[in-house]
Amino acid sequence: MLRYVTTNPGKVREAERYLPDGSVERLDFDYTEIQADGLGPIAARGAREAYRHADAPVLVDDAGLFVEGLDGFPGPYSSYVEDTLGIERVHEIAADLDDRRAAFRCVLGYCDGEGFAASPDPVDRGDRDAAAAAGPDGEGDGGSDGTDAEPLPVKLFEGYVPGRIVAPRGDGGFGYDPIFEHDGETFAEMDTDRKNAVSHRGRALAKFAEWYADR
Numbered sequence: 474m475l476r477y478v479t480t481n482p483g484k485v486r487e488a489e490r491y492l493p494d495g496s497v498e499r500l501d502f503d504y505t506e507i508q509a510d511g512l513g514p515i516a517a518r519g520a521r522e523a524y525r526h527a528d529a530p531v532l533v534d535d536a537g538l539f540v541e542g543l544d545g546f547p548g549p550y551s552s553y554v555e556d557t558l559g560i561e562r563v564h565e566i567a568a569d570l571d572d573r574r575a576a577f578r579c580v581l582g583y584c585d586g587e588g589f590a591a592s593p594d595p596v597d598r599g600d601r602d603a604a605a606a607a608g609p610d611g612e613g614d615g616g617s618d619g620t621d622a623e624p625l626p627v628k629l630f631e632g633y634v635p636g637r638i639v640a641p642r643g644d645g646g647f648g649y650d651p652i653f654e655h656d657g658e659t660f661a662e663m664d665t666d667r668k669n670a671v672s673h674r675g676r677a678l679a680k681f682a683e684w685y686a687d688r
């Protein structure tokens with residue numbers, strides 16, 4: 474059984490559509506989110522911590538909203554900004570920008586305590602290099618956390634979706650969904666199937682599900 478590690482049930486509702494019935498359950502574990510410029514190192518470190526906690530295969534999901542006109546802010550700090558400013562304020566700030574383009578990114582980190590055929594020689598690169606280890610398509614072994622006596626390999630999968638920040642519309646989804654518009658609709662206006670088909674998480678999950686089935 475795969476553990477999808479998150480405190481956010483909305484993420485698991487999306488993930489269940491990609492994985493075989495009964496193959497995944499939510500692990501409500503609040504892993505340490507390190508401060509980092511990118512999502513890869515956060516997901517990699519989280520996956521190692523969650524694997525040690527669960528002693529079972531885990532998938533950690535780190536996601537964020539990157540606003541072009543704010544140089545990618547809030548990015549890895551999206552959760553904190555949602556809790557402090559709130560999404561209405563994020564929209565107000567973006568409304569003053571010339572460039573309201575934005576993207577959602579999601580990085581999934583998988584760890585089962587073993588190595589992977591695609592990355593036979595995971596070396597201790599330290600977390601700063603884990604994003605680079607993810608490679609251009611977001612896949613990689615995630616580097617190490619720099620503190621482990623024996624670094625645990627982590628496999629990373631990234632998904633990305635472009636859009637723009639708009640005034641809140643719709644009541645579906647979660648988080649920033651009401652202010653993120655893609656192809657004329659906000660994510661909160663889409664049903665789960667439609668959001669999954671285009672979303673950052675859906676794209677990362679599709680890559681993961683294909684690799685997981687063949688590994």
Ligand SMILES: O=c1[nH]c(=O)c2ncn([C@@H]3O[C@H](COP(=O)(O)OP(=O)(O)OP(=O)(O)O)[C@@H](O)[C@H]3O)c2[nH]1
Nearest residue numbers: 479480481534535536537551552555647648649650
């Ligand atoms: O509108 C959204 N649609 C999405 O599809 C989505 N995915 C993530 N987020 C938001 O990005 C932040 C980082 O989240 P995050 O990866 O740190 O997760 P989280 O704090 O919600 O739970 P956990 O998985 O860490 O336990 C949080 O503010 C989430 O609400 C989304 N917002």
